[in-house]
Amino acid sequence: MSEKALERIRKAKAEKATTLNLSSCDLEKIPEEVRDMIWLESLDIRENQALTDLSPILKIPNLKSLRFQSTRIYELTPVSELQNLELLYCENTQIIDLAPLAKLKKLQSLNCSATKVADLTPIANLSKLHTLRCVSTRVVDLSPIANLTNLTDLNIGQTQVKDLGPVAKLLNLTDLFCFNTHVSDLVALSNLHKLEELHCDGTNITDLSPITHLTNLHALSCFNTLLTDLSPIKLLIQKGIPVKWQDFEEYISSRSGEKSFILLKGTPLIIPPIEFAQEGNEAILEFFDQLGDDRTPLNELKIIFLGEGAAGKTSLIKRIRKETFNPKESQTHGIRIRKTPFEIGGDTINAHIWDFGGQEVMHATHQFFLSRRCIYILVLNSRSDEKAEYWLKHANSFGGSSPVLVVLNKIDENPGYDVNRKQLLEKYPQITGFYRLSCKNDEGIADFEKALQEQVARSDTRRTPFPKAWLAVKQHFSDMQADYIESEVFRQVCAENGVDKIFSQDVLLQFLHDLGVVINFRNLKNFDTQILNPLWLTNGVYRIINSPIVAGQKGLMHERDFDAVINDPHFNTTNTQEKPFRYPKNKLEYIVRVMQEFELCFPLENHSYVVPQLLPVDEPEFRFEGTVLHFVLRFPDFLPDSVFPRLMVKLNRFIDGDLRWRTGMVLHKPSVFNARARVRADREDKEIRIDLCGEEPRRFLSFIRETVREIAADFTKLDYDEMVPIPGAKKEFKRYSMLVAMEKAGKKDVFSEELEKDVSLASLLDGVEEPVMRDEIEQLPVQAFVSYSHKDLDYLEELRAALAPLIRLNKLKIWDDRDINAGEQWEKEIFRELEAADIVLCLVSSDFVASDFCWKKEFEAALKGHHKGTKTVIPIRLRQCDWDDLPIAKLQAAPSSNWINQSNDRDAAWTEVSKQLRPAMDKAKQRKKKLLEKQRKLR
Known part of the structure; x- marks a missing residue:
């Protein structure tokens, strides 16, 4: 027994204290000295990992409170004699059976979380119980507690419970936690009018109607559920209970002192659309006010076609639109958007079909429009199937769980053409099917169209209701012929159609942007060009990226050249089917700022801009001085073309003079970091390599790594490994995350296969990062x-x-x-x-x-x-x-x-x-x- 425990016992005996705290005292058994302390009412022996037996407490009949969390105690029999016990906490122990508690009629609070308890029958008659927590147990059936009507606090989170029916009689319940269970409905809660806090996150609930009249509810956690409609809790939202697009951890780390909340992150909301829920209470209520009782669905969605140039995307779109097949179809330049109606179930559903140009230089601009609520169609042919995963990663990274239909086109030219479907399905579960077809002879077209219609029918945006006033505004801009309008025109049209509150106008504007009807960039609102025809914008950007003037200036674009670059007559003759675009001088800077916003270019001090994709290919001469620190970011599946140019844009103020080229840059700014770094991208190996020297290489490296992490976060699923080189080895690297995990597990070394010896973990980790950066x-x-x-x-x-x-x-x-x-x-x-x-x-x-x-x-x-x-x-x-x-x-x-x-x-x-x-x-x-x-x- 530790001296700390002895001292506490001596003091308690001397004072005849009714409370004894022996927690974290390295006890292997309950000290004999405790046996004769019959006056004790509270005993705390938690956090004694070696403790296994409670027998000595039999001699303490007056105990009211007993805590032995985080011990190895497995048997509750000694507790059965403690008839005065009111509180028992046995969390994180080896307890299996609660039978010894059956006679503890005075028990009021029980916490048996993180145990192997499966049966609550022994506590069925403990009528004074008001708090029960059995989180992370094997409990499935709540029937035994159906008559514990004094319960006010019930926590059954992370169990296998499916049925909340037994809770229906617990009318005094104020706090219910059923997170991460198999619960799918809340009907049993409809009469629990004293309920104040409900945590049902991580469940399969779809409907909040049962809690509509629970007016005392002030905390509702239902993130990561299947909720689609917030109408049942409109009264709670009107009361001002803050709606947050957060999970619980995010909420408690970002706010202090607030006990009221509605947490919704990860729910597939339709009423209102997610965008409004993310904006908070005001936006939600504005939407409900505008919607009224009308639940007419929007019946619109976006369909995006991806694939290499000449894969046949345009031909397939023509087939969908019942247009004539053209064997000599010209290649799409830039982007084409076509409104296409689908007749499904008596409804007309308007699809906005986006046909991207397949040219590689244009791929980085896809980020303007790829979104999570759309349907992706990947078109491959036998000459481009090696790029299948490239495009699937695009859809996965930008579209999340959006469905992807994979089309194997031109089978008339190559009848045996196919891909490894099983492998692709395992890696990309959002694929809904593979379709072999020929636009030339119609083979497979019918099956593809049927599958596409099924996806259109189940699309969220098909079911999203849109207020009539908002529909009128949307229709106005869908029909507009102008390439762009000013902000005041948008607000005027909104007001004319009944959307007169500025807040509603702004939210509607953002929703129309996300739908793809119009383009609006909130961070560029000072330019007063809030609404644009997407074709007008993308063509302007494409003209810069493809400009022979900018290419001839090695990626440099001067302000004085904006007009010549964007209004180059060459672009008005490239595709005679498109109307010629003209860009007034007062809008040229806006287009460049859009590129800057999406990190496709960055400014220099002399009224010039750099377009990274058009920089020289050759790497200039550069030498390091002193010890060099090496680090590698390895992208196992996919290194998007836009990542390195965006990294260059974000770090442009650190670039050392003109030391920049298409795939690399040298960074140096001694007033911030006393170090120099060379950052290079290798597309073939899918790596970004970082080499540093100077007095602060680790801090500068951490800054660069965090910048990459910031860019990667914009993708839904973009995985990469941070690789630490083994000093003295030529080709051996270890994953940084693995090294950190080993350090946390108490490991001291890692084995080097190349050097055939152990290498110090601390030397590896501290060599690339200051230890404080790994501090929680x-x-x-x-x-x-x-x-x-x-x-x-x-x-x-x-x-x-x-x-x-x-x-x-x-x-x-x-x-x-x-x-x-x-x-x-x-x-x-x-x-x-x-x-x-x-x-x-x-x-x-x-x-x-x-x-x-x-x-x-x-x-x-x-x-x-x-x-x-x-x-x-x-x-x-x-x-x-x-x-x-x-x-x-x-x-x-x-x-x-x-x-x-x-x-x-x-x-x-x-x-x-x-x-x-x-x-x-x-x-x-x-x-x-x-x-x-x-x-x-x-x-």
């Missing part, structure tokens, strides 16, 4: 709110760029008011984000101080949180002003030595701001860690 606390996100005057917008951009290392390495998330749409709800959104922030950055200038909103509202609210210790306020000194006597001047400001606009070295000044922000982030992470641990215990 460091991975907790920190929310920063920026309060600023709009006259200081340029400084805000400088701030974001300067904090990029903290954003990518230290999980800093920055929010400013440009992240919301203009409208009547903007102030509410600002204060919601301000309340959620861990850090508030005030960009101080005379305009900031003069702004009533910044000073009197945002700063005063932030300062209250600062004084309460729930957030940290940091003034960023932008432009000198008379602030010495103001409350904000008493706070620790950054930079401490000078104002930003007076600094001779702006990079150095911003670097100081970044460094001064780190202690505040550490403090915030500690706060969040404590909250997370507390919430997990409650869960």
Whole structure:
């Protein structure tokens, strides 16, 4: 027995204390000294891993509370004599049988979670029981607890329970947890009017109607279920219970102090569409108000054709549209969108069919339009089947679980043509079928059309109801002939059709964008060109990517050349079937900004842009000095063409002069990282190789890795392995994730096959990454709110760029008011984000101080949180002003030595701001860690 246990026993005896805590005392048995402490009412012996026997407690008849979680105790017989027991926690033990508890009539709280308990019959008559937790047990049947009418808290999460019927009589229930069970309906809950909290996430429930009248409900967790309709809980939403597109872990890590929530992430919502649920309560209620009692389905969807050039995509589309087959069909350039009706079940369903050009140089632009709620059709022929997985990965990465129909075309030319169907189905389960056909002689066309109609019929967008007013707006823009319109025109059309609230207009606009009817980029709203004809936009982008002018300038495009590049007469004669596009000078910058937004180009300081795909192919001469650190990112299945150009765009401010080429770049910015890096992509090997030297190679490497991770997150399923080279070995690499797992498991070494000896894990991991980067606390996100005057917008951009290392390495998330749409709800959104922030950055200038909103509202609210210790306020000194006597001047400001606009070295000044922000982030992470641990215990 440990000295710690003896000391606690001595003290308890001396004071004749009724409570004894012997948790985590390395006990192998209950000390003999405890036997004669008959006055004890509470005994805590949890977290003693070697403890197996409870027999000594037989001598303590007055026990009311007994906790022995996380022990090896397997037998409850000694407990049967404790007639005064009110609380028993035996979580994470070897307990199987609850029979010894049958006579404990005073028992009020029982936690037998993470045990092998399967039968609840022994507790059927414990009428005083008010709390029962049997999470992660073998319980299937709840019938034994049907008459425990005093139960208020029931947790049966992660069990095999299917039927909640026995719960129907538990009218005092306030908290019910049935997450990750086989429950599929909530009918049994319809009369549980005292229910306040319901966790049914991870189940097969489809309908919330049974809980419509449970007006005391304030916490509902139903993420990762099969819910399609939120109408039954409209009253809860109207009461203001926050709707969040989050799971439970995300919720508790991003919000503090809120006990009311509706969590919906991962549900296939139709009413309202997911987009509205993601926007929150206001959007949902606006949708319901507009919808009224009309449930007319939208009956529209998007169908995307993928495949190599000359695979026969256009010919197949013509067959679907009942058009004449042309054996000399010209190859599609850019993109064509065709509205095609399907007659199904008496309804006309309009499909927007997108035919992408198969040219490789255009593949990176597919990200504009690939989405999760559409049907993909992959067209292959015998000359392009080696690219089957390339395109399937595209559909998988961008489309998630969207169905894919694989067409094996031109079988009239190659009757024996086929693919390894079993292998492809195993790797890509979203494939719904393979169809061998010939557009030339119609062989297989009928079977394909039947399969396509089945997918169209079950499409979510077919069933989505659209308010009549919204349908009118959508139809107006579907019929429009203009290539683009201004924002004011869109709002005017909305108002004319009854959609008069700005918030509703903005949400509708985004939904139309996602549907593919119009294109709108929220981050480019300042250009006042919110609505575009997709063909007008894509043709403009394609013209830049295919421009002989830009190619001749080795990927450089000057502002003065925009007109010549985009309005090059060559493009108006390429395809005479398409109408000639013309781009006014006041719209040229917008198209370039779209490319910049999607990371297809990046700006230089001299009013020029770089298009990475058009850079020179040859790698320039470059030599490293000193020790070189090597690292490899290996994409086993698929390295999308867009990944490396996007990486170049994101890291462009770190590129060392002109050291950039089509597949690589050299990075160097000593004011941020005292290191130099060469980053190269190898398409054949599907790898990105990173070599570094200098004094801070590990931190710079972590920054680059996090940037790649950020890009990969935009794909639904893009897997890659981070590979660590074995020092001294020529070709041997180990997976970084495996090394980290081995370190967590307590391993010290890993065996090198090439060197035939053990290699230190610490030396491998610490060689490529600072140990702090593997710390759990460091991975907790920190929310920063920026309060600023709009006259200081340029400084805000400088701030974001300067904090990029903290954003990518230290999980800093920055929010400013440009992240919301203009409208009547903007102030509410600002204060919601301000309340959620861990850090508030005030960009101080005379305009900031003069702004009533910044000073009197945002700063005063932030300062209250600062004084309460729930957030940290940091003034960023932008432009000198008379602030010495103001409350904000008493706070620790950054930079401490000078104002930003007076600094001779702006990079150095911003670097100081970044460094001064780190202690505040550490403090915030500690706060969040404590909250997370507390919430997990409650869960």
